[in-house]
């Protein structure tokens with residue numbers, strides 16, 4: 001099988017400073033997911049990950065620094081809370097890693113015109129054995145996300161670190 005993702009160097013990780021003690025440490029999840037499902041994808045720059053704001057309409061993002069030396073994955077801050085199933089976090093990180101593998105948010109040449117062209121991310125996750133995890137994630141997000149979001153907001157974001165709280169209006 002021709003494979004554009006052949007391993008030419010083992011993944012290396014530079015953890016965000018001192019997030020190893022955080023509940024659901026994002027760098028530990030990233031490392032585990034990369035080794036388990038994306039081991040053939042070389043890590044060609046520094047990849048950082050952190051929880052970002054509790055966005056209402058976005059679970060994660062990946063962007064590349066202008067000098068291409070750092071890819072930065074941000075994960076919706078709510079995904080660190082115990083009431084959110086951790087397959088949401090796993091699917092979100094795997095989704096961003098699929099973008100990385102496809103050359104979006106990474107120094108690799110882009111394989112497609114658009115990061116979500118023709119459901120390439122979904123197909124990538126299925127191909128890598130994450131189809132059931134993604135299915136559970138989508139089902140939960142469709143049925144629970146907005147209610148969970150509103151519940152957390154109404155309670156003034158219990159358990160959410162200050163940097164992840166959306167500005168109050």
Ligand SMILES: [Zn+2]
Nearest residue numbers: 095099115121
């Ligand atoms: Zn995406």
